[in-house]
Amino acid sequence: MSLVNYIYLSAILFAIGSAVVLVRRNAIVVFMGVELMLNATNLAFVTFARMNGQLDGQAIALFVMVVAAAEVVVGLAIIMSIYRARRSASVDDANLLKL
Amino acid sequence: MHTLITLASSEPAATSAATGVTSYAWLLLAFPLFGAALLLFGGRVLDKAGPMIAVLLSWAACVVGVLIAISMMGADPSDRSHTLHLFSWVPAGTFDVNASLLLDPLSITFVLLVTFVGSLIHVYSLGYMEGDSDKRRFFAYLNLFVAAMLTVVLSDNYLMLYAGWEGVGLASYLLIGFWYHKPAYASAGNKAFFANRVGDVGMSIAIMLMFVEFGRTDFAGVNAAASQASEGILTAIGLMLLLGACAKSAQFPLQSWLGDAMAGPTPVSALIHAATMVTAGVYLVVRSHVLFDLAPTAQLVVVIVGAVTLLYGAVVGCAKDDLKKALAASTMSQIGYMMLAAGLGPIGYAFAIFHLLTHGFFKAGMFLGAGSVMHAMDDQVNMRRFGGLATLMKITWVTFGLGWLAIMGVPPFAGFWSKDKIIEAAFVGEGWRPWVFGLAALIGAGITAFYMSRLFFMTFHGKRRWTDDQHPHEAPLSMTVPMIILAVGSAGLGLILGPTGIITSWLEPVVGSAEGGHEPVLSVPVLTVLTLLLVAAGIALAWWRYLRESVPVVAPVGSLATRAARRDLFQDDINEGLFMRPGIHLTRSLVFADNKGIDGGVGGLAAFVGGLSARARRVQNGFVRSYALTMLGGVVVILGALWVVQ
Numbered sequence: 001m002s003l004v005n006y007i008y009l010s011a012i013l014f015a016i017g018s019a020v021v022l023v024r025r026n027a028i029v030v031f032m033g034v035e036l037m038l039n040a041t042n043l044a045f046v047t048f049a050r051m052n053g054q055l056d057g058q059a060i061a062l063f064v065m066v067v068a069a070a071e072v073v074v075g076l077a078i079i080m081s082i083y084r085a086r087r088s089a090s091v092d093d094a095n096l097l098k099l
Numbered sequence: 100m101h102t103l104i105t106l107a108s109s110e111p112a113a114t115s116a117a118t119g120v121t122s123y124a125w126l127l128l129a130f131p132l133f134g135a136a137l138l139l140f141g142g143r144v145l146d147k148a149g150p151m152i153a154v155l156l157s158w159a160a161c162v163v164g165v166l167i168a169i170s171m172m173g174a175d176p177s178d179r180s181h182t183l184h185l186f187s188w189v190p191a192g193t194f195d196v197n198a199s200l201l202l203d204p205l206s207i208t209f210v211l212l213v214t215f216v217g218s219l220i221h222v223y224s225l226g227y228m229e230g231d232s233d234k235r236r237f238f239a240y241l242n243l244f245v246a247a248m249l250t251v252v253l254s255d256n257y258l259m260l261y262a263g264w265e266g267v268g269l270a271s272y273l274l275i276g277f278w279y280h281k282p283a284y285a286s287a288g289n290k291a292f293f294a295n296r297v298g299d300v301g302m303s304i305a306i307m308l309m310f311v312e313f314g315r316t317d318f319a320g321v322n323a324a325a326s327q328a329s330e331g332i333l334t335a336i337g338l339m340l341l342l343g344a345c346a347k348s349a350q351f352p353l354q355s356w357l358g359d360a361m362a363g364p365t366p367v368s369a370l371i372h373a374a375t376m377v378t379a380g381v382y383l384v385v386r387s388h389v390l391f392d393l394a395p396t397a398q399l400v401v402v403i404v405g406a407v408t409l410l411y412g413a414v415v416g417c418a419k420d421d422l423k424k425a426l427a428a429s430t431m432s433q434i435g436y437m438m439l440a441a442g443l444g445p446i447g448y449a450f451a452i453f454h455l456l457t458h459g460f461f462k463a464g465m466f467l468g469a470g471s472v473m474h475a476m477d478d479q480v481n482m483r484r485f486g487g488l489a490t491l492m493k494i495t496w497v498t499f500g501l502g503w504l505a506i507m508g509v510p511p512f513a514g515f516w517s518k519d520k521i522i523e524a525a526f527v528g529e530g531w532r533p534w535v536f537g538l539a540a541l542i543g544a545g546i547t548a549f550y551m552s553r554l555f556f557m558t559f560h561g562k563r564r565w566t567d568d569q570h571p572h573e574a575p576l577s578m579t580v581p582m583i584i585l586a587v588g589s590a591g592l593g594l595i596l597g598p599t600g601i602i603t604s605w606l607e608p609v610v611g612s613a614e615g616g617h618e619p620v621l622s623v624p625v626l627t628v629l630t631l632l633l634v635a636a637g638i639a640l641a642w643w644r645y646l647r648e649s650v651p652v653v654a655p656v657g658s659l660a661t662r663a664a665r666r667d668l669f670q671d672d673i674n675e676g677l678f679m680r681p682g683i684h685l686t687r688s689l690v691f692a693d694n695k696g697i698d699g700g701v702g703g704l705a706a707f708v709g710g711l712s713a714r715a716r717r718v719q720n721g722f723v724r725s726y727a728l729t730m731l732g733g734v735v736v737i738l739g740a741l742w743v744v745q
Binding site (some may be wrong): 018023025039041064091092094095096 | 723733
């Protein structure tokens with residue numbers, strides 16, 4: 001199986017993730033979309049590392065995972081506090097950030 | 100004619116540094132200036148003593164002036180010109196203006212007139228302003244007026260003269276509008292101020308021209324440099340100086356402020372008309388005689404202005420029913436005589452100053468007399484409401500009568516000696532000039548006799564046409580004594596200075612003298628007889644119309660000419676139509692252009708940008724997902740662009 005197929009898979013996963021972020025209202029689901037995009041890039045990194053025979057991409061993928069874990073902690077905490085404050089986890093309800 | 104006269108005029112005698120009593124000349128300025136400052140800043144403490152302090156300081160300046168004059172008389176005629184250096188005023192590289200005083204026969208003559216007549220008016224004001232609650236301010240301004248006028252006549256350069264010139268303008272503004280709580284009076288002060296501003300523009304341009312052309316502004320330096328300058332420049336300087344002189348001396352076409360200036364208290368009118376202010380213009384022309392001698396065109400314009408004004412004032416004076424305004428018109432006319440004489444060149448300078456001196460006395464005397472009449476008649480100024488005051492106010496009647504005889508030029512009173520000389524000088528020359536200017540002066544003398552007699556008869560003689568409950572009475576001593584002294588001056592001053600030749604020989608070191616051989620086109624006795632005949636005719640006509648016939652209390656409609664003269668020959672209408680209305684239209688159109696054009700452009704641009712940003716603001720809708728879409732779109736665009744570029 002050619003390594004290029006992994007790139008295609010990564011692109012498809014990224015597209016799905018971004019579509020989820022754009023179309024879903026529930027903050028948790030949007031968050032899952034974001035995670036999906038992160039993992040799609042991880043897959044691309046690892047694949048490129050394999051293609052080039054170097055470990056740089058794999059190292060970056062590890063970093064991304066660590067950052068994503070931290071981001072999940074903070075993000076979920078924010079979503080929780082928004083939900084408590086507004087009794088809703090819809091991202092469209094949290095629309096105060098405008099002129 | 101002019102080349103002859105130019106040759107005849109001598110350069111002013113060399114000056115030397117002041118010594119002896121002359122070195123105290125700074126006191127002349129210091130006394131009244133100190134008085135003005137003290138009274139203005141002294142506060143209410145000085146309400147009682149202030150007026151007396153002002154009077155004493157004015158007399159102190161007069162004493163200093165007399166002492167300097169005596170020491171000057173004792174000196175040789177060639178050694179009568181002194182300068183007193185006060186301090187370096189504008190030291191700017193090669194351009195250096197000193198504040199220094201020039202003491203020569205001309206300036207001392209003015210100092211004597213200003214301080215003596217001014218001090219008499221100060222004394223008179225003690226009585227006249229007795230009941231005014233604002234006396235202190237009044238006397239402070241009087242002192243300021245005297246100080247400013249002395250600065251004008253004593254300064255030895257045009258720049259310092261200009262400072263005094265402005266001081267005179269300021270003091271006249273303050274005094275004309277002294278009763279500023281009456282809007283009409285306040286606007287009369289404004290009118291005088293504005294008319295004078297027009298003249299000041301001329302003055303400042305003249306001084307700038309001197310600075311550019313000669314690099315200095317002191318009289319000696321300008322006079323020395325003038326002989327090398329081109330005639331065009333000298334003519335320009337002369338005409339600009341004349342513009343300044345016209346405004347200060349109320350000469351045509353800037354005469355309109357003088358009549359309204361009667362809004363001030365009567366002593367102020369006397370001060371403006373006799374001792375200060377209106378004489379400044381004549382002084383300026385005579386002081387700049389070296390420039391004018393070298394610029395015949397400018398000289399001719401001076402003569403024309405003088406001739407026009409002397410007839411203008413005389414005609415207006417015939418129609419006025421307001422005592423003070425008739426006197427104001429007569430001042431305008433008499434200053435016209437002086438201007439005429441000053442424009443004639445060396446044959447006229449001394450007589451211009453001579454007439455100024457005698458006029459200072461008789462006009463101050465008559466204004467003080469008018470004040471006395473107003474005092475007695477509850478501030479009534481309408482002459483149709485006077486009549487028959489001669490028996491009740493004997494001192495006023497006699498003193499005013501002497502002034503009346505003097506201004507008409509009845510021998511042997513002062514005006515005869517000074518005005519006749521001007522008429523004779525006006526008849527000197529070749530071609531059309533002596534006939535035009537001489538006849539103007541001659542006819543002016545006849546009209547003067549008419550309107551002054553009209554004024555005198557209507558006020559002091561004839562039936563009593565008073566309003567009810569008026570009880571005329573003679574003025575207090577503080578008012579009558581100055582009137583008596585001035586009347587003595589108007590009676591005798593001409594006789595003392597004129598036929599003896601004192602005034603011409605006294606002023607000769609400064610203004611030069613005409614060589615002999617300038618005979619008038621009509622012989623002198625013929626002219627004298629003609630003048631006296633015209634004067635007699637004027638008196639007779641006035642007697643016929645205002646003494647033999649009864650004077651109606653309400654002015655008759657009158658002929659077209661009378662109505663025109665009553666409106667000052669439409670001077671205000673002309674000024675209004677020519678300057679005021681177009682000026683208002685100009686400012687309005689400028690304001691319109693500013694509002695619509697400039698503000699509109701700037702405002703429109705701002706509104707356009709504002710509208711644009713209001714549209715751009717819609718992008719910020721607060722929805723996270725739309726931001727995310729924008730970010731995605733942006734990334735796609737950047738990547739796409741990179742891809743295309745590579």
